[in-house]
Amino acid sequence: TTRVFSAFQATGRLTLGNYLGAILPAVRLQDEAACVYAVADLHALTVRHDPAVLRARTREVAALLLACGLDRSVLYLQSRVPAHTELSYLLESTAYEGEMRRMIQFREKSAAQEEVRLSLLTYPALMAADILLHRADLVPVGEDQRQHMELTRDLALRFNRRYGETFVVPEAVYPRVAARVMDLAVPTAKMSKSSASEAGTVYLLDPPADIRRKIMRAVTDSGNEVRYDPAGKPGVSNLLALLAACSGRPVESPVHSSYGALKKDTAEAVIEALAPVRERFAVLSADPAELDRILAAAAARVTEETSGLLAAARLAIGLA
Numbered sequence: 001t002t003r004v005f006s007a008f009q010a011t012g013r014l015t016l017g018n019y020l021g022a023i024l025p026a027v028r029l030q031d032e033a034a035c036v037y038a039v040a041d042l043h044a045l046t047v048r049h050d051p052a053v054l055r056a057r058t059r060e061v062a063a064l065l066l067a068c069g070l071d072r073s074v075l076y077l078q079s080r081v082p083a084h085t086e087l088s089y090l091l092e093s094t095a096y097e098g099e100m101r102r103m104i105q106f107r108e109k110s111a112a113q114e115e116v117r118l119s120l121l122t123y124p125a126l127m128a129a130d131i132l133l134h135r136a137d138l139v140p141v142g143e144d145q146r147q148h149m150e151l152t153r154d155l156a157l158r159f160n161r162r163y164g165e166t167f168v169v170p171e172a173v174y175p176r177v178a179a180r181v182m183d184l185a186v187p188t189a190k191m192s193k194s195s196a197s198e199a200g201t202v203y204l205l206d207p208p209a210d211i212r213r214k215i216m217r218a219v220t221d222s223g224n225e226v227r228y229d230p231a232g233k234p235g236v237s238n239l240l241a242l243l244a245a246c247s248g249r250p251v252e253s254p255v256h257s258s259y260g261a262l263k264k265d266t267a268e269a270v271i272e273a274l275a276p277v278r279e280r281f282a283v284l285s286a287d288p289a290e291l292d293r294i295l296a297a298a299a300a301r302v303t304e305e306t307s308g309l310l311a312a313a314r315l316a317i318g319l320a
C-alpha cells in the first residue's frame with residue numbers, strides 16, 4: 001500500500017491556505033492510502049514562542065485536523081516520538097550548511113527577525129526526518145514547501161548512496177488549484193499563520209461574519225474584468241482559486257460580471273466549506289480527555305512502527 005505523511009506546524013491558528021493547500025488533499029488521500037499525520041510542535045520552536053500558547057495551539061491544531069476529517073489516519077504530536085529528533089541529527093550530518101542557508105523559507109524568516117534560532121536553519125533536516133521516518137511515498141503539501149521537499153529527496157538519495165538503501169525517496173503532491181493561497185490584503189504574499197496581516201488571513205475557526213468581511217475587503221486588481229491570470233491579476237486570481245477549491249468547480253465557472261459578485265460567491269463558498277469543520281471542532285473541544293487518548297495511542301503506535309527504520313538508519317551510518 002501507498003504510505004502518506006504530512007505535518008502541520010503549531011505556530012498559530014490554521015488558515016484557509018493550510019486547509020486548501022494540504023489538509024483537504026490529505027483528507028482525500030485517506031481513501032486510497034495508509035496515512036499518518038503529525039502536529040509539528042518541534043518545528044514551532046524555530047521561531048519566538050510562548051510555552052503556554054504553544055501547548056494550547058498544539059492541542060487546537062490536533063483537534064482542528066480531526067475536525068477537518070483526518071480522523072481515519074494516525075494523528076500524533078511530533079514531540080511525543082523522539083525518533084524524529086534522533087533521525088534529524090543523522091540528516092543534519094548528511095546535509096551541508098550551504099544547502100540549509102539557501103532555503104527561501106530560512107532566508108525570508110531570518111530576515112524578519114533580530115535573533116534567529118539555530119533550529120530555524122536546521123528546520124529542513126527535521127522536516128526530512130519526519131517524512132523519511134515514515135517511509136512515506138507521498139507527501140501532500142502546498143507549493144511553499146517545494147524547495148524543502150526537493151531537499152528531502154536529495155538527502156534521502158545521498159544517504160542511500162553513501163550508506164546503503166535505507167530511505168524511501170518521497171514524492172510531493174501539490175493540489176491542482178489553490179496550491180498557494182495568497183493573503184487577501186497583500187495578494188502577492190502567501191497567506192500564512194504567522195502573518196501580521198490578520199485582515200488578509202482567513203482562519204479555519206473564523207466566524208462566518210469575519211470570513212465575509214475579510215473576503216469582501218480583499219484587495220483586487222485595477223480594471224474590472226474577472227479573469228484567471230495569477231501574474232497579471234493576483235488578487236482576482238486568488239479569489240477564483242478559492243472559489244474553485246471550495247466549491248469543487250473549475251476555475252472561472254461560473255462567469256462573474258464584477259469583482260463584487262465574485263467576492264460574494266467566494267465568501268459564501270468558503271463559509272459553506274468551513275461550517276462543518278467549526279461544528280466538529282466544537283464537539284471535539286468538549287471532550288479533551290478523548291483527544292488525549294487519541295494522541296497518546298497514536299504516538300505509541302508511531303514509536304513502534306518507526307523503530308525499525310530508525311535502527312536501520314543508525315546501523316547504516318555507522319553507530320554501534
Ligand code: AQP
Pocket residue numbers: 007008009010011012015017018019020021022023140141142143144145178179180181182190191192193194195
Ligand atoms: N498559503 C498557502 N497556500 C497553500 N498551502 C499552504 N500551506 C501553508 N500556507 C499555504 C501548506 O500548509 C501545510 C502546513 O504548513 P506548515 O504548518 O508546515 O507551515 P508553513 O508552510 O510554514 O505555513 P504557514 O501557515 O505560513 O505557517 P508559518 O506562518 O508558521 O510559517 C504545508 O503543507 C504548507 O505547504
